[in-house]
Amino acid sequence: MKSFQKGLGLGTLGTLLLIGTVALIVVLTGAYNVAADDGHTPITEWALDTSMTNSVESRASNLNAPEFTQAMVEAGAGDYKAMCAHCHGGVGEGRAQWSSGMLPHPPALANAAKSWSDEEVFWLVKHGVKASGMPAFGGTHEDRALWNITAFVKNMPQMSEEQYATLGSAGGH
Ligand code: HEC
Structure with missing residues (x-):
C-alpha cells in the first residue's frame, strides 16, 4: 500500500512537471497565437x-x-x-x-x-x-x-x- 501511494505521488509530480514544462515551452516559443482576429477556443x-x-x-x-x-x-x-x-x-x-x-x-x-x-x-x-x-x-x-x-x-x-x-x-x- 505504501509503495502504491509513493508511486501515485511520483506519478502526480511527474504529470505536474510535464504540464509545467509544456506551458513554459508554449510561453517561450510564442506558440500561442495572440492575434485578436484568431478567436478563442x-x-x-x-x-x-x-x-x-x-x-x-x-x-x-x-x-x-x-x-x-x-x-x-x-x-x-x-x-x-x-x-x-x-x-x-x-x-x-x-x-x-x-x-x-x-x-x-x-x-x-x-x-x-x-x-x-x-x-x-x-x-x-x-x-x-x-x-x-x-x-x-x-x-x-x-x-x-x-x-x-x-x-x-x-x-x-x-x-x-x-x-x-x-x-x-x-x-x-
Ligand atoms: C476601447 C474600448 C472600450 C472603451 C472606450 C470602453 N470599454 Fe467597456 N468594455 C470594452 C471591452 C472590450 C469589454 C469586454 C470585456 C470582457 O468581456 O472581458 C468591455 C466591457 C464593459 C462592461 C461589461 C459588459 C459585459 O457584459 O461584458 C461594461 C459595463 C463596460 N465595459 C462599461 C464601459 C463604460 C461605461 C465605458 C466608458 C466610461 C467603457 N466601458 C469604455 C471596451 C471598452
Missing part, C-alpha cells in the same frame, strides 16, 4: 468569461450604489458619449467600426447593462478589465462621476432613441 472562451464574471461579482459585492436620480443620468450622458459609445454603441447607434476588431468584442451596453448590477457596472468602469481593452476610469475620474456614468448605463436598456440622442452632449473629458 471554446474552453479558453469559457474560462475567460467565467473568471471575469465571478471576479467582478465578488469584488463588487461590498459596494453600495446610491439611489439613481434623473439628474445623475443626465450628468453621466456626456461622459458616456465621449468615452464609451465608440466601443459600446448607444441606443439605435452602433459602435465605431474599428472596435469590431477587438477581442473580446465590446458588448452593446444598451442590452448588456441588464446582466450586471449597479455595483458591478460601477466596479467595471472604475477598474476596467485586464487584457481586454476595457479601460479603468478610476485613475482619472472621481467616484461621483463614475456613479453618474453608471446611472446612465443602467438606464440605457429603457431609453428610446430620442431620449438617448437628447441626453448630454458629446464633449468630454
Whole structure:
C-alpha cells in the first residue's frame, strides 16, 4: 500500500512537471497565437468569461450604489458619449467600426447593462478589465462621476432613441 501511494505521488509530480514544462515551452516559443482576429477556443472562451464574471461579482459585492436620480443620468450622458459609445454603441447607434476588431468584442451596453448590477457596472468602469481593452476610469475620474456614468448605463436598456440622442452632449473629458 505504501509503495502504491509513493508511486501515485511520483506519478502526480511527474504529470505536474510535464504540464509545467509544456506551458513554459508554449510561453517561450510564442506558440500561442495572440492575434485578436484568431478567436478563442471554446474552453479558453469559457474560462475567460467565467473568471471575469465571478471576479467582478465578488469584488463588487461590498459596494453600495446610491439611489439613481434623473439628474445623475443626465450628468453621466456626456461622459458616456465621449468615452464609451465608440466601443459600446448607444441606443439605435452602433459602435465605431474599428472596435469590431477587438477581442473580446465590446458588448452593446444598451442590452448588456441588464446582466450586471449597479455595483458591478460601477466596479467595471472604475477598474476596467485586464487584457481586454476595457479601460479603468478610476485613475482619472472621481467616484461621483463614475456613479453618474453608471446611472446612465443602467438606464440605457429603457431609453428610446430620442431620449438617448437628447441626453448630454458629446464633449468630454
Ligand atoms: C476601447 C474600448 C472600450 C472603451 C472606450 C470602453 N470599454 Fe467597456 N468594455 C470594452 C471591452 C472590450 C469589454 C469586454 C470585456 C470582457 O468581456 O472581458 C468591455 C466591457 C464593459 C462592461 C461589461 C459588459 C459585459 O457584459 O461584458 C461594461 C459595463 C463596460 N465595459 C462599461 C464601459 C463604460 C461605461 C465605458 C466608458 C466610461 C467603457 N466601458 C469604455 C471596451 C471598452
